[in-house]
Amino acid sequence: MVVKVGYLGPKGTFTNIAVDALFEAEQTVSYRTIPECLDAVDTQEVELAVVPVENAIEGTVSMTIDYLIHQVELPIIAEVVVPITQHILVHPEFEGDVERIEHVYSHSHAIAQCHQFIHKEMPDVEVHYSASTGEAAAKVKDLKGQHAAIGNALAAQEYGLKVLRENVHDYNNNHTRFVVVQKEQAPVEMKDHEVKQQKTTLMVTLPSDRAGALHQVLSAFAWRKMNLSRIESRPMKTGLGNYFFIIDVNQSYDSILFPALQQELKALGCQTKILGTYPCFEIQSNAVYKM
Numbered sequence: 001m002v003v004k005v006g007y008l009g010p011k012g013t014f015t016n017i018a019v020d021a022l023f024e025a026e027q028t029v030s031y032r033t034i035p036e037c038l039d040a041v042d043t044q045e046v047e048l049a050v051v052p053v054e055n056a057i058e059g060t061v062s063m064t065i066d067y068l069i070h071q072v073e074l075p076i077i078a079e080v081v082v083p084i085t086q087h088i089l090v091h092p093e094f095e096g097d098v099e100r101i102e103h104v105y106s107h108s109h110a111i112a113q114c115h116q117f118i119h120k121e122m123p124d125v126e127v128h129y130s131a132s133t134g135e136a137a138a139k140v141k142d143l144k145g146q147h148a149a150i151g152n153a154l155a156a157q158e159y160g161l162k163v164l165r166e167n168v169h170d171y172n173n174n175h176t177r178f179v180v181v182q183k184e185q186a187p188v189e190m191k192d193h194e195v196k197q198q199k200t201t202l203m204v205t206l207p208s209d210r211a212g213a214l215h216q217v218l219s220a221f222a223w224r225k226m227n228l229s230r231i232e233s234r235p236m237k238t239g240l241g242n243y244f245f246i247i248d249v250n251q252s253y254d255s256i257l258f259p260a261l262q263q264e265l266k267a268l269g270c271q272t273k274i275l276g277t278y279p280c281f282e283i284q285s286n287a288v289y290k291m
């Protein structure tokens with residue numbers, strides 16, 4: 001059976017690059033927002049979705065993490081890391097350089113990745129937030145005048161825009177992690193990639209605010225030699241000071257270490273939930289950006 005895969009569209013988003021790296025184009029279905037993508041899997045309109053979770057410059061995509069924790073129950077089944085290069089895209093008839101731009105459109109994360117550039121090179125520009133970089137590019141295609149989008153080369157190609165300035169993100173090594181989520185466990189066919197590593201993501205809720213609680217949790221991982229690649233606190237949304245932790249462990253779930261770890265954390269009064277155990281892939285920039 002050919003499964004359908006939802007992604008944060010429209011065409012030309014970074015999520016489009018991530019989904020194309022793993023699935024065939026005819027499998028993909030574009031959604032306007034991350035919640036719409038995740039709801040589509042939850043209601044089984046599509047079998048899978050690809051959504052962004054973390055960017056190297058701007059950090060967590062909290063919309064994705066919070067929706068996966070509070071709104072839907074969709075295990076993570078794969079991760080793909082994509083290099084991110086942000087460009088200033090303008091209508092082909094635009095003349096001049098960036099100082100002539102009066103309005104810039106993009107996704108909030110893309111704008112955040114280019115804050116310094118905007119601050120220094122376009123200090124008077126009016127910033128408009130859009131649902132994705134692809135949506136921003138589509139808008140600029142329809143607007144003549146001093147408008148620009150921040151997005152990638154695929155969007156430039158897709159919407160016939162001109163790349164006015166390349167690589168305007170403030171730091172090199174800009175990458176975003178995307179995850180693939182699924183509702184019903186079933187084998188999934190993806191394009192072939194080298195598996196960089198296996199990961200397991202857990203959510204851990206501490207019992208109450210007491211000295212050393214987080215230290216005890218981390219010790220349970222440490223003495224088992226379980227290597228963590230990320231720990232992040234997010235608000236429980238039940239009141240100030242109430243947090244849960246998202247922890248990525250660099251190994252796949254096994255039936256010895258993980259159940260024992262969960263038992264130990266339970267004895268400490270913590271609640272744990274496995275959000276997924278999955279292979280991680282990495283896409284090289286020459287594979288995605290052909291300008």
Ligand SMILES: O=C(O)C(=O)C[C@]1(C(=O)O)C=C[C@@H](O)C=C1
Nearest residue numbers: 013014015052107109132133176
């Ligand atoms: O707007 C897009 O192109 C997206 O795919 C979203 C998104 C994000 O949410 O972080 C993905 C990668 C980039 O970091 C910028 C934006």
